[in-house]
Amino acid sequence: MSKEPQSDSDGGMRPSVLIVDDVEANLVALEALLESVPCDVVRASSGNEALRQLLRRNYAVMLLDVQMPDMDGFEVARYARENSSTSEVPIIFITAMHETPENVLRGYSTGAFDFLFKPINPDVLRSKVQVFLDLHQSRKRLKDEIEAHRATLAELEAFNYSVSHDLRAPLRPLDGFSQALLDDYGDRLDAKGVDYLKRIRSAAQRMGMLIEDLLELSRVSRAELHRQPVDLSTIVSSIVAELREGDPVRQVEAIIAPGIQVQGDPRLLRIALENLVRNAWKFTARRSQARLEFGASDGNVPGGTAGEPTYFIRDDGVGFDPTFAGKMFQPFQRLHKVTDFEGTGIGLAIVSRIVRRHDGRIWADSAPDRGATFFFTLPATARWAG
Amino acid sequence: MAGRILLVEDNEDDVTLTLRALEKNRLHNDVEIVRDGQEALDLLFRRGEYASRAPSDLPELILLDLKVPRVDGLEVLRQIRASPITQFLPVVVLTSSSQERDVVQSYQLGANSYVQKPVDFDDFIEATRQLGMYWLVLNKRPPG
Numbered sequence: 001m002s003k004e005p006q007s008d009s010d011g012g013m014r015p016s017v018l019i020v021d022d023v024e025a026n027l028v029a030l031e032a033l034l035e036s037v038p039c040d041v042v043r044a045s046s047g048n049e050a051l052r053q054l055l056r057r058n059y060a061v062m063l064l065d066v067q068m069p070d071m072d073g074f075e076v077a078r079y080a081r082e083n084s085s086t087s088e089v090p091i092i093f094i095t096a097m098h099e100t101p102e103n104v105l106r107g108y109s110t111g112a113f114d115f116l117f118k119p120i121n122p123d124v125l126r127s128k129v130q131v132f133l134d135l136h137q138s139r140k141r142l143k144d145e146i147e148a149h150r151a152t153l154a155e156l157e158a159f160n161y162s163v164s165h166d167l168r169a170p171l172r173p174l175d176g177f178s179q180a181l182l183d184d185y186g187d188r189l190d191a192k193g194v195d196y197l198k199r200i201r202s203a204a205q206r207m208g209m210l211i212e213d214l215l216e217l218s219r220v221s222r223a224e225l226h227r228q229p230v231d232l233s234t235i236v237s238s239i240v241a242e243l244r245e246g247d248p249v250r251q252v253e254a255i256i257a258p259g260i261q262v263q264g265d266p267r268l269l270r271i272a273l274e275n276l277v278r279n280a281w282k283f284t285a286r287r288s289q290a291r292l293e294f295g296a297s298d299g300n301v302p303g304g305t306a307g308e309p310t311y312f313i314r315d316d317g318v319g320f321d322p323t324f325a326g327k328m329f330q331p332f333q334r335l336h337k338v339t340d341f342e343g344t345g346i347g348l349a350i351v352s353r354i355v356r357r358h359d360g361r362i363w364a365d366s367a368p369d370r371g372a373t374f375f376f377t378l379p380a381t382a383r384w385a386g
Numbered sequence: 387m388a389g390r391i392l393l394v395e396d397n398e399d400d401v402t403l404t405l406r407a408l409e410k411n412r413l414h415n416d417v418e419i420v421r422d423g424q425e426a427l428d429l430l431f432r433r434g435e436y437a438s439r440a441p442s443d444l445p446e447l448i449l450l451d452l453k454v455p456r457v458d459g460l461e462v463l464r465q466i467r468a469s470p471i472t473q474f475l476p477v478v479v480l481t482s483s484s485q486e487r488d489v490v491q492s493y494q495l496g497a498n499s500y501v502q503k504p505v506d507f508d509d510f511i512e513a514t515r516q517l518g519m520y521w522l523v524l525n526k527r528p529p530g
Contacts, residue, residue: 160485161483161485161487164482164483164484164485165452165481165482165483165485166482168483168505169397169400169482169484170399172399172400172482172503172504172507172510173399173400173403173504174505174509175401175505175506175507176399176403176406177399177403178405178507179508180507201506201507204505205505205506207505208504208505210508212484215484215485219486264487268460345416381433
């Protein structure tokens with residue numbers, strides 16, 4: 001493989017076709033027939049030579065005579081399939097009709113192959129070769145595209161890394177020295193001056209949150225999905241417990257349906273649920289007695305599909321205007337003023353990406369002051385244990 | 387005489403803020419600052435301008451930024467763990483990033499803690515208080 005010339009990897013070159021026959025006259029005839037096909041034809045006059053050729057470059061297709069002395073065509077194919085660097089080369093066997101018993105075909109489970117029967121019909125030959133040339137082209141294009149995506153991804157990774165390190169760093173002195181000013185020189189400032197410094201601090205902190213959330217959004221999009229059984233009820237319970245601990249004054253009744261099991265990535269699902277439960281917690285802050293519910297249904301819900309396991313988180317908070325329900329899963333879309341409820345507007349975008357990565361759907365149902373319900377499906381989980 | 391805390395940090399803003407946070411917790415008298423990874427290694431291994439130090443003159447806690455000039459933080463950490471003289475020194479990685487790669491590599495190389503420097507200075511004061519309390523007061527070090 002290492003000796004492979006650059007012929008196949010740089011775009012402008014024509015694809016190569018390997019023709020294999022022990023009879024010189026047949027090779028000449030095949031080459032002549034392929035004259036009008038846009039490809040480079042390479043000859044091999046024995047099975048061994050064919051295998052050597054296959055290692056040298058990436059062939060779009062091999063035309064392989066079945067009947068050869070020493071090593072017949074099927075044997076050549078078997079050897080080619082056994083070597084990982086040649087196993088993918090498509091093969092057109094050239095054979096008399098009676099030489100293609102069923103059991104011979106079974107051996108070639110990897111890679112494409114086809115048959116040409118003697119006497120060879122030139123049009124059939126050319127069209128079959130063309131099929132494999134097209135296949136080769138589209139494979140190559142696909143490979144190039146994947147390569148380009150990989151490069152983009154690596155760049156994105158580097159970008160995130162630098163954002164995480166460098167973009168965040170200047171915010172610390174912004175916040176820290178504002179606080180230092182307040183601490184050390186606060187007595188020389190009037191109320192307005194103090195207020196300005198506080199605003200600088202809160203802006204810096206907000207920017208810090210934005211950066212963290214954006215990094216998280218990008219992280220959940222790229223993170224590898226590790227599917228395993230996940231108990232959503234347990235996760236929701238622990239999130240609620242954390243929230244209670246951080247805010248012991250709040251009176252929130254949490255009704256969590258037990259034992260809701262799904263298949264999914266536990267880390268990502270936790271991030272999603274955390275965002276949803278925190279939202280419910282946040283948007284019920286003005287209720288002296290708030291209520292939060294987590295459960296599962298069989299899809300008989302507004303916007304749901306009957307029979308499809310659908311999970312939901314419901315609160316009795318301020319809700320939102322349903323006119324904007326579709327927008328809120330986009331990053332930076334906020335339906336409430338920052339002064340009313342803080343947040344970066346990225347949380348639901350993160351949830352939405354995580355649900356989509358599980359091939360699911362998320363939507364919401366609400367009206368102002370009538371609470372909100374967020375529904376989501378996780379089809380990959382396929383089982384509703386609610 | 388080395389401080390009880392060695393701060394490895396090149397950003398002057400962060401140096402000032404870290405000292406201030408330590409000061410708020412009355413830990414600032416015991417801090418020695420080096421501005422890059424090479425200097426940190428010189429100090430710990432008594433090389434260069436630190437050649438005349440006593441072998442026992444080591445910090446009790448190292449606060450290590452990952453992005454420091456010359457020798458980066460991870461390499462400093464690796465060398466600290468590779469030497470019998472410094473292998474047990476508590477090293478707290480104190481840095482901007484929360485990237486998984488940084489966190490994982492730091493722990494793989496034997497960091498004792500990984501703390502992302504918070505933007506909110508009040509949180510930073512609290513973080514340094516807890517670090518000082520844990521590593522300089524509660525934590526029991528191996529003998530020798």
